[in-house]
Amino acid sequence: xxxFSKLLKNxxxxxxxxxxxxxxxxxxxxxxxxxxPTAVILRLTELIISLSFWKIxxxxxxxxxxxxxxxxxxxxxxxxxxxxxxLLKSLFTPLISVIKSTPVASFIILLILWVGRDWLPCVxxxxxxxxVIWSNVSAGIAGVDxxxxxxxxxxxxxxxxxxxxxxxxxVAPHFLSALRSCLGLSWKAGVAAEVLTVPAxxxxxxxxxxxxxxxxxxxxxWTLVIIIxxxxxxxxxxxxxxxxGKGAQAK
Amino acid sequence: MINIKDFSLSFGQEKIIDSFSLHLDKxxxxxxxxxxxxxxxxxxxxxxxxxxxQEGSISLGGTVSCIFQEPRLLPWLSAAExxxxxxxxxxxxxxxxxKWLEAVGLGDSGDKLPSQLSGGxxxxxxxxxxxxxxxDILLLDEPMKAMDADTADAVxxxxxxxxxxKTLIIVTHDEAEAKAFADKIYLYGNKSFHPL
Numbered sequence: 075x076x077x078f079s080k081l082l083k084n085x086x087x088x089x090x091x092x093x094x095x096x097x098x099x100x101x102x103x104x105x106x107x108x109x110x111p112t113a114v115i116l117r118l119t120e121l122i123i124s125l126s127f128w129k130i131x132x133x134x135x136x137x138x139x140x141x142x143x144x145x146x147x148x149x150x151x152x153x154x155x156x157x158x159x160x161l162l163k164s165l166f167t168p169l170i171s172v173i174k175s176t177p178v179a180s181f182i183i184l185l186i187l188w189v190g191r192d193w194l195p196c197v198x199x200x201x202x203x204x205x206v207i208w209s210n211v212s213a214g215i216a217g218v219d220x221x222x223x224x225x226x227x228x229x230x231x232x233x234x235x236x237x238x239x240x241x242x243x244x245v246a247p248h249f250l251s252a253l254r255s256c257l258g259l260s261w262k263a264g265v266a267a268e269v270l271t272v273p274a275x276x277x278x279x280x281x282x283x284x285x286x287x288x289x290x291x292x293x294x295x296w297t298l299v300i301i302i303x304x305x306x307x308x309x310x311x312x313x314x315x316x317x318x319g320k321g322a323q324a325k
Numbered sequence: 326m327i328n329i330k331d332f333s334l335s336f337g338q339e340k341i342i343d344s345f346s347l348h349l350d351k352x353x354x355x356x357x358x359x360x361x362x363x364x365x366x367x368x369x370x371x372x373x374x375x376x377x378x379q380e381g382s383i384s385l386g387g388t389v390s391c392i393f394q395e396p397r398l399l400p401w402l403s404a405a406e407x408x409x410x411x412x413x414x415x416x417x418x419x420x421x422x423x424k425w426l427e428a429v430g431l432g433d434s435g436d437k438l439p440s441q442l443s444g445g446x447x448x449x450x451x452x453x454x455x456x457x458x459x460x461d462i463l464l465l466d467e468p469m470k471a472m473d474a475d476t477a478d479a480v481x482x483x484x485x486x487x488x489x490x491k492t493l494i495i496v497t498h499d500e501a502e503a504k505a506f507a508d509k510i511y512l513y514g515n516k517s518f519h520p521l
Contacts (some may be wrong), residue, residue, distance in 0.1 A: 224375050225397040228389065229458055230412040239410055243401040 106290055114294040121295055134195075134277040135303055140265040140270070141199025142256060147206025148200065150249075156208075157215040166208075174205040180265050182270050191271040198267040203256040214248030215241070250315060254308065261304045277290075326351045326386045327372065327462060327491040333380035334364045334371075340369065343516040344381070348499075351461070354493040356503035359513025365496045366394070367437035368518075369464050372494065381429055387461025387492070392468040392484075404450045405435035410411040411458040425453040430476070445472045452480055456487050463488050465495040469502060481505050 099110040109117075121127045141174050156163040168279055182194065189197050218241060227234050267280020277296055284292035327349040328468050334342040341364040349355065357365045370376045371383055373391050375381045409415075409422035423435050430440075431450040437449050452468060465484070469477040485506065495506045511518035 077370070209345070221393075221395060221397050222399065227375060228373055228391050229454075230388075231410075235414055239399055239414070243399070307506070 089308070106288060107292045109294055113291055114298060117291045117295040118298055121267045121299075130275055130277055130280060130307075131299060131303065133275045134265070134268060135272075136275075137193075137196045138199050138260050141196040142195070142203055142260050143265060145200045145203035145207055145256065145260075146253070149204050149252075150211055152204075153208050153211035153215060157212055170205045170208055173201055178202065178266060179270070182267050186271055193271045193272050195264040195267040195273070195276070199260045202259050202263040206256050206259065207252045210248040210252035211245055214245030217248075218244045252311070253311065253315070257308045257311070258304060261300055267302055280313075326353070326492075328384045328386075329368075329372070329381070330383075331366075331381035332368065332371065332378050332383065335379060336362075336364075338518060342518075345517045346381075347511075347518075349494075351492055352490055354488075354495075354507045354509075356495045356497060356507035356510045357513075357518055358497060358500070358503055358510055359518070361498075363403035365513065365518075366466055369494065369496050372462075373464055376469055376472040385462060388459070389462045389464060390458045391438050391450075391464040392455045392466065394466045394468075394470060396439065396444075398447055398450055398452040400439050403436050403438055404431060404442065404453075407439070407450055409459050411454050417458045419439055420452075422457060425457040426450065427477055429453045429480060430455070433440045445476060448472060449476070449480060454485065456484070461491060463493045465497075465506065466492065468495070468499055469499075469505075494515045 095108075095111050098103075102108050102155075105113065112227045152166060156166050178198060181198060184195050185197055222240050223236075226240055231239065265278050265281065268276040269282050271280075272279050272282050277300060278298045281293060284290070284296065289318075327347070329342045329345065329347040331346055332342060333340065333344055338511050341362070345368070347355075357368065359365050361435055366492065367376065369391075369481075371378050372385070374385075398404075399410060402410065404426055405419060405422045408425050409419055412418035412421060423432070426432055428433050429452055431446060431453065434442060434446065434450075440448070448468065448470070449472075455463065455517065463484075468484070472480065481502070493506060495503060497503050499511075510521045513521055
């Protein structure tokens with residue numbers, strides 16, 4: 075019942091904003107500047123039935139997800155290493171700060187020369203997500219309860235048992251919160267990189283071309299695709315990793 | 326079983342314990358008593374191997390189990406899983422973990438998380454964990470702090486039942502508790518512990 079009323083509330087909010095959009099579009103009456111939601115949905119259904127739509131979406135999705143997976147692997151390993159070694163922490167902290175503060179456009183322009191246009195969005199996602207994953211996982215490791223570690227030392231927990239019973243449940247809430255932030259960030263940074271580098275098959279190329287040919291309807295339809303993909307991936311990932319977060323709830 | 330030689334402890338510039346030595350054989354039971362801040366918990370932690378002695382040495386002739394002042398339970402595991410974590414940590418010893426919980430009067434609470442238990446109940450889970458772990462030496466750091474008198478009596482009996490052959494050191498403020506667990510009481514004075 076609670077779930078149903080939440081769903082109903084979300085539906086009402088969505089309908090309200092769609093109504094606002096519809097009202098403004100009708101009032102403006104300039105589809106080139108602001109098409110109506112119905113026109114966008116109709117265009118989206120046209121796109122969905124074409125094979126190229128799925129090819130474009132899946133390739134962009136693949137690049138962004140690959141970048142995110144690489145950022146997670148590198149970020150977690152780096153967080154473990156810098157937590158273990160103060161020397162490595164001193165070495166990597168300024169580097170991560172530089173990556174965090176550098177505008178994404180600077181990276182795009184620089185990296186286009188180094189990695190080529192097809193892989194650039196993937197590398198950009200790594201660079202945007204890595205500092206978030208690293209800092210959150212590092213904070214999680216630093217926050218592990220020292221009393222629990224003493225207890226584990228006294229009862230001679232193996233390394234594996236310490237990892238499974240103390241470190242993973244302690245760090246999981248920090249990791250999940252980083253992942254949640256990174257999902258949105260990755261989509262924005264990845265698609266921005268695609269728009270600027272225009273890989274042959276990509277959502278970014280479709281956005282770029284819609285700007286070039288004044289296809290506002292396509293711009294809205296592809297933006298909707300990005301939003302839907304982002305929501306679906308967040309829901310799927312969070313429910314798949316949901317059991318990891320149980321540690322935080324128990325606390 | 327336990328050999329402490331010239332153990333010294335300082336907090337900052339101030340020396341709290343100066344050259345304390347003690348030898349305990351298998352099965353001996355003593356209590357350490359003294360005011361707060363006299364270093365008795367630090368001494369216990371050093372015996373447990375959790376801190377290194379600043380001066381002197383400590384050698385042990387067996388494995389150590391400990392009941393801390395705080396329960397120190399893993400908040401994401403149930404009571405039974407917490408006990409099982411010091412056993413094999415697999416399904417094979419869950420029945421044994423449950424048996425230890427029954428022994429401390431928490432047979433019905435095996436599936437509850439620590440946050441669903443009172444402070445006294447959490448401490449009883451930590452006692453079940455320490456007893457389940459076994460070991461030749463049992464260290465107790467004010468173990469009955471959060472318990473009512475009846476529960477404390479029952480748990481003390483249980484600990485003593487399982488600690489018959491173990492070497493035991495209890496740190497406490499309560500003289501009655503010290504007498505219940507120990508054959509000999511060491512009282513703090515002149516920067517050391519002296520037998521009463």
